[in-house]
Amino acid sequence: MVEILSHEMPEYLARRQAARRRDRLVQIVAGVIAVAGIVVAGRFLQPLNDIRLENQMVIDPDTVKGLPPIETLLAKTGTFRALAIDIAFIRAEKLKEEGKYYELRELADAICRLAPRFPSVWAFNAWNQAYNISVATYTAEERWQWVNNGIQLLRDMGIQYNPKSVALYKELAWIYWHKIGDFLDDYHWNYKAELAVEMERVLGPPPPAVSEQETIEWFRTIAQAPRDLERLLADDRQVADLVQRLDQVGLYPDETLLDFIAQNLRDDLSVERYLEALPEDERYELRARRLALLSDTGLAAPRERLLAALRSWVLRQRYHMNVDWMLELMEKYGPIDWRSPYGHALYWSSWGDKVTQGQINLNPNDSMNTVRYIMMALANMVWRGRIILTPDFAHPNQSYIELLPDTRFIRHLHDAYIELSEAQFGDWPDFRPGESAGSYRVGHFNFLLEAVRQLYFEGDPNSRREAQFYYDYLRRVNRNPDGTQKEIYLVPLEGFVLQDLRDAVAGFKTANMVVSQLIYQSFRELAEGNVERAVQLWEEAKKIYGIYMTDVAGDRLDRRKLERLSILRADGLESFLANRSIPLVAKIRVWRAVEKRTRQIVWDRVEGLLHKLCSEHDPPLDGARAFPEPPGMEEYRKNPEQRRERGPSDVSEGTKL
Amino acid sequence: MARPPKRRLTETLALVPTAPLRAVDFCVDAYGGRALRCLWAVARQTIAEAVRMKLAIFFLVLLVLTFWAASRTEGDGTVSGRVQSFVTYSVTSAGVLLAVLSIFLSRSLSDELQQRQILMLMSKPLPRWQFLLGKWAGIVLLDAVLLAVTGLGVYLTATQYLARQTPLNDFDAGKLRFEVLTARHASPFVLPDFTREVNTLYARNLEEGVYDAIEDFAPLVEKDRLRKYLDGRWRNVPVGEERYFEFANVLCDRSEDSAIQIRYKAQANRYPPDEILRTQWIAGDRQKNTAIAATPRRDVIGRYHTIAFPADTVAPDHTLRVRFINVNPYAGEPQYDNRLFFEGPRGVEVLFQVGTFGGNLVRALVMVQCKLMFLAAVALMFATLFSFPVACFCSFITYLLAGMRQFIEDALGSLEAKGAVGLARAVISVMVDALGYVVPNFARYNPVELLADGRNVTLAWALQSVVYLVAIGAGVALLIACLFFYRREVSEVSV
Helix, strand or coil: CHHHHCCCCCHHHHHHHHHHHHHHHHHHHHHHHHHHHHHHHHHHHHHHHHHHHHCCCCCCCCCCCCCCHHHHHHHCCCHHHHHHHHHHHHHHHHHHHCCCCCCHHHHHHHHHHHCCCCHHHHHHHHHHHHHHHHHHCCCHHHHHHHHHHHHHHHHHHHHHHCCCCHHHHHHHHHHHHHHHCCCCCCCHHHHHHHHHHHHHHHHCCCCCCCCHHHHHHHHHHHHCCCCCHHHHHHHCHHHHHHHHHHHHCCCCCCHHHHHHHHHHCCCCCCCHHHHCCCCHHHHHHHHHHHHHHHHCHHHHHHHHHHHHHHHHHHHHHCCCCCHHHHHHHHHHHCCCCCCCHHHHHHHHHHHHHHHCCCCCCCCHHHHHHHHHHHHHHHHHHHHHCEEEEECCCCCHHHCEEEEECCHHHHHHHHHHHHHHHHHHHCCCCCCCCCCCCCCHHHHHHHHHHHHHHHHHHHCCHHHHHHHHHHHHHHHHHCCCCCCCCCHHHHCCHHHHHHHCHHHHCCCHHHHHHHHHHHHHHHHHHHHCCCHHHHHHHHHHHHHHHHHHHHHCCCCCCCCCCCCCHHHHHHHHHHHHHHCCCCCHHHHHHHHHHCCHHHHHHHHHHHHHHHHHHHHHCCCCCCHHHHCCCCCCHHHHHHCCCCCCCCCCCCCCCCEEC | CCCCCCCCHHHHHHHCCCHHHHHHHHHHHHHCCHHHHHHHHHHHHHHHHHHHCCHHHHHHHHHHHHHHHHHCCCCCCCHHHHHHHHHHHHHHHHHHHHHHHHHHHCHHHHHHHHCCHHHHHHCCCCCHHHHHHHHHHHHHHHHHHHHHHHHHHHHHHHHHHHHHCCCCCHHHHHHHHHHHCCEEEEEECECCCCHHHHHHHHHHHHHCCCCCCCCCCCHHHHHHHHHHHHHHHHHEECCCCEEEEEECCCCCCCCCCCEEEEEEEEEECCCCCCCEEEEEEEECCHHHCCCCEEEEEEEECCCEEEEEEEHHHCCCCCCEEEEEECCCCCCCCCCCCCCEEECCCCCEEEEEEEECHHHHHHHHHHHHHHHHHHHHHHHHHHHHHCCHHHHHHHHHHHHHHHHHHHHHHHHHHCCCCCHHHHHHHHHHHHHHHHHHHHCCCHHHHCCHHHHHCCECCCHHHHHHHHHHHHHHHHHHHHHHHHHHHHHCCCCCCCC
């Protein structure tokens, strides 16, 4: 028994026990080290995160809009995400090469959703759709769809997920400025018309013949309208009543109401074709009720409040535009027409510049190019910022659109050159306050040379004074390197403007500007009673028009051709009549002096405006007597002056010979 | 005498889905031999099990959901684009979902082995090969039924719903009718016979002693080289020159209101500033008294483009002559110095209608079904060897490899041949080549793109997939499965 109790543990069991104890000890020590490591690492985490935040190496959740659930989910797919992106890219390229575009939009969408925080992916896909794919399609509608797809991809998604990426703003501004706004694409007129009609659906036709300040005030009502529609309906009894009454005639406070107003509450459009969906009696009756309600002067105030709030809502929600910034831009740069692609280019470039201020990891080239678009957009507003639009809401790309020079932006662009030069080159040793500098200097002087010419041809005393101001500025600032006066400035203003006029009309832009301004100026001379001078200017316009059109006679696409001269003359008359700064008596004098045909062309477009001007005059005038309807209007309407068709029908199928 | 209890309406309706099975029961009982009856009994049991386990219903719901999602795609914004997107996504997703279903259904064999249910069956006079074949037949029958339902849905949605949306413009309407909801045959142009020129050139070179210094000179190889050189030169069209492309066997309807299409892709040696080629195409043959049609073109370089010509430009002997002129026909637009070339057999081809969208869809679905049959056989083969998770994993890997083989081959082709990358490429290439003997290339039997593009899915192609995927692929897989199954001890304890 004693033997048994005193029996020692076999050696192998003792070893195993010892080994187990040793293992346990190792495990405990390892566990303690691991816990200690985690605790120590945890203490480093916050400082590291602070450094990453400070150096903008992480997305700041306070400033970046969170991703929707589907994108978040896709972004968590790890390694498979890269594989999926590769496969989608390869497939997209293969389909593109084979001319199969039907799946490309979805593929681009999928690629972007898989890499939502990678700006280059958004920029590439938007550019691919707007540029590469659009030109490979054959009809105006398809082309616009692809251009618009590119815009929407950036504006509605890419920028929303990457608001601090200046490259995306630059790309979007470029599409507006170059693809839509420039004249290189065969279908650029169609794009311009599509965009203009789209924006007119939202904002309605711009207020006619108002001053710069009045236009800004008109937009201020939109910018300052209540942001919450439901709150407006709850707080404003009159608006709530109006909405209730609109509901009874089948109109609701959304985009459809804006669309109805844009299409129906205008003087120069026939609306019958928009009412085809309803039986005849019903639709006329319903339309009459709707129009009566919307034209009721007693409801004007709540209607305007409702429309302003709705417009603000659509601009913010659908177009993702900041209405306060839009207003700020108008206050800073002038009465921007938001139907113009240059307005949008200006908005996105300036907004991008604003929201990316203070970013550390900006590509300096992207940043500078974005700022350049501000000036490029303003320059285009000077050359073709005034829009004449006869919208065709059923086929927007077939709307008539003409872009005329707008000298109101000259001052703003001149100021922008100086201001942005100071911001970007202010620390250069040779920088002089009040002057442009660096890479902006030559562009600034070239712009002013054109501006002086344009202002001179406007002819009214204010414009001439402004032309003289800029001419003097050029003489003072744009000197030879040795400080002496340049030879071109040794002549007086008039001599400077006329000396190389012919050489200057080689391009569409200048030719359009010069011919339009000469026509406009001839009306001004006519208003002053200078018939001989008016005829001279008109003859000069015809001559320049002839020279230019002979040069571009072979342009089958009509890309660079000017509008018919009779139409240009009518447009010039319309601009003249709409100019608020011209006295009404002068307009009456011109109306009586102008030939019948030109009056017939513009009559339907200006009748409402002229009667409004007469009624607003102090004392009120009889519109019918002051501006009588041109004789033979019924006959004319049957066979109206045809505008030049813009945009070729390029669906080229085999035609039998 | 008591009347039999009246059958309720719900009970009667519940019989409707099983009616086809009962019909097959009746036929097999009446006309089938013992083997067929055994086989059908197992197949029926497999289908019933899939229905009972709600697996088939679950996948049917998934199919409906993907179908709905596919019908919501916008495509490129045109109606024709929407139809193309819908057809692509719906048929592809149906193929993928049913492939997954086939793999899951093979679990019944693994389960029966694991849970010993098979012991009861094995005690019956049922040969193992009949049991295996019956399982396979059940899976493929269920696939076929679900695929047929999908096909009907695709057809009705494409032709009766999507195609009736308002087209973007006339071009869109025409494209939908003539290029999407149709079946067009593509025929390449007939290359000129260069034999005489080759012989002349060869004789001249021989005479001038050009080949004297070449060791191991092979006349046939040299003649082939010369033929390729002349072919390449002919395909090059310098500015101001023209080419006649001849097509044979254009078996189309030559009526005036019909159309044929020429599809081409031109490359240029130098890109014009706007990257647009300005050329002219003329179809027809005056010598054969056909109509002549011409069209000036502005095309993006390096992409496929399609132009339509009236069908009466085709000669009565079903030949077509198309003249291509490398001269800018647009007045006022500059003529750039672009040498153009049409690469490969698909550089220029004629497309003409040979069938309907419905027929095309049926043939395409047959090809999808062939893939499912192969996959079902492979899944059963693995199920005879492994437990369900392993068998399932192996089947999915096979499916992925078959689906991605073409992609892998293409990706390997784009890798560098030198250095470490080259070594990796060589190793992977050997593996992929070895894989080629085991796993078929599903991309070779993918009819979806042609279907969406309104191109004919030929009967010969469909039959080819029947032979390669079903007769050979599935046949071999089932044979191996039988071998494994016969050698397997079914009463062995497995965990």
